[in-house]
Every structure is written in structure tokens, then in C-alpha cells.
Amino acid sequence: DIQMTQSPSSLSASVGDRVTITCRASQSISSYLNWYQHKSGKAPKLLIYAASSLQTGVPSRFGGSGSGTDFTLTISSLQPEDFATYYCQQTYSAPPVTFGQGTRLEIK
Amino acid sequence: QVQLVESGGGVVQPGRSLRLSCVASGFTFSSYAMNWVRQAPGKGLEWVALISHDGNDKYYADSVKGRFTISRDDSKNTLYLQMNSLTAEDTAVYYCAKDLMVRGYYTFDHWGQGTLVTVSS
Numbered sequence: 001d002i003q004m005t006q007s008p009s010s011l012s013a014s015v016g017d018r019v020t021i022t023c024r025a026s027q028s029i030s031s032y033l034n035w036y037q038h039k040s041g042k043a044p045k046l047l048i049y050a051a052s053s054l055q056t057g058v059p060s061r062f063g064g065s066g067s068g069t070d071f072t073l074t075i076s077s078l079q080p081e082d083f084a085t086y087y088c089q090q091t092y093s094a095p096p097v098t099f100g101q102g103t104r105l106e107i108k
Numbered sequence: 109q110v111q112l113v114e115s116g117g118g119v120v121q122p123g124r125s126l127r128l129s130c131v132a133s134g135f136t137f138s139s140y141a142m143n144w145v146r147q148a149p150g151k152g153l154e155w156v157a158l159i160s161h162d163g164n165d166k167y168y169a170d171s172v173k174g175r176f177t178i179s180r181d182d183s184k185n186t187l188y189l190q191m192n193s194l195t196a197e198d199t200a201v202y203y204c205a206k207d208l209m210v211r212g213y214y215t216f217d218h219w220g221q222g223t224l225v226t227v228s229s
Contacts, residue, residue: 032211034215034216036216038153042221043203043218043220043221044145044203044205044216044219045219046208046215046216049210049215049217050210055217087152087153089153089214091211091212091213091214091215094212094213094214095155095168095214096155096169097155097214098155099153099154100152101152102153
């Protein structure tokens, strides 16, 4: 199975900050990489698919990049509603699909 | 708008069975593959199973293969997960998730709120 490793595992930031979360795959996955946002007690939300495609309805301050093994999720200007846990997911070699361990984004 | 509502969770003893349901609305259910994804307490997301739009293809995580069965009833817009031989490791919030079906399967564009399954004696 392909292993997905996110960094950092947790992050403190302030409203208005630019934030970057990275995800590394254990082997090349081309651009078969998705990003999700998950708030406790809520349904997870798809933000980015195919590494850089913004899901319908997601604010443009979210952006994704990368290919091969290294990927990045960037939030250009943090808003209060962005504090959540973020997961990357590979769909290149499936089943099984695999998720990163998550990055918890907290208010500084 | 798309809605997915799970039900059927609860407390169950080890070795027993449970069936989860997910009622879908707001889209043509029969046209889309569907998935179950779970999150154990304090852990990350784990994909569990997928069923194709026509029900002909089913895929499972190794951790549930042979114990869980995914199915669908398009006449009721409902997805199911039959869970047998449950163990404490199956304790989790279970989400149903609609497949975007872009570049194959496994991109989950809509999720339910989840239903909690607790396996405990």
C-alpha cells in the first residue's frame, strides 16, 4: 500500500496568515491526490482533487500543487472558519486508497 | 442539494453484527459509486468499502474483507454496510460518501455526518 505522510502534524496560525501543509507519498502517484477538511462532529469536505483542481464552492484562498511524490495545500489568508484538520488522500493505487495522518490547524 | 444521512450505529458486543444504512437525496443515486469511510476515536480517516454505480463491482479494505458487505438499493436511494464478526478495532464513526467519479473512483465529494459504532462487551 502507498503510505502518505503529512507535515506538520499540527500547526498554530493566526487569522490572515498564509499556511502551507505538505504531503509526501511513498511512491509516485502522478497527480492522484486529494485534500479534505474535517471539523470535529461534521462531515469531511473535499477541497482539492487531482492535486490542483478546486472543488466547486470552495473558496479560492485554498490552493493545491505538486505531482509525483510531493504535494502542497496552501491557504493564502486564513479565515476563522478554516481551523480544522486537513487530510491528503491518494487515489493512484487503489484499492486501497490511503489518507495521510492529518494536520491539525489551530488558532494561535 | 446533496444529502447523505447515515443510521444504524450503536453499541454492539464483540462478535455480533450490525447493519448501517445511508439514505441519499439531491442527486441521481443510481448513477454514482458510493463508499464507506470510518474514523476510529483519535485516529485519521480510513476507507472501508466501495460499490460501483450498478452494484457489480465491490472493493474492500483488507481490515474488513470477508466480514463486511457493501450493498445498495437504488429503488430506496439507500446504501448499506453489513458488518459481521465485529471487534473492538471496528469502533469508529462511519461515514457514507458519494464518489465524484473523476479519474476513476475514490474521490469523495459529499459525505454524511456519520454514525457511531461502538464495539464493547
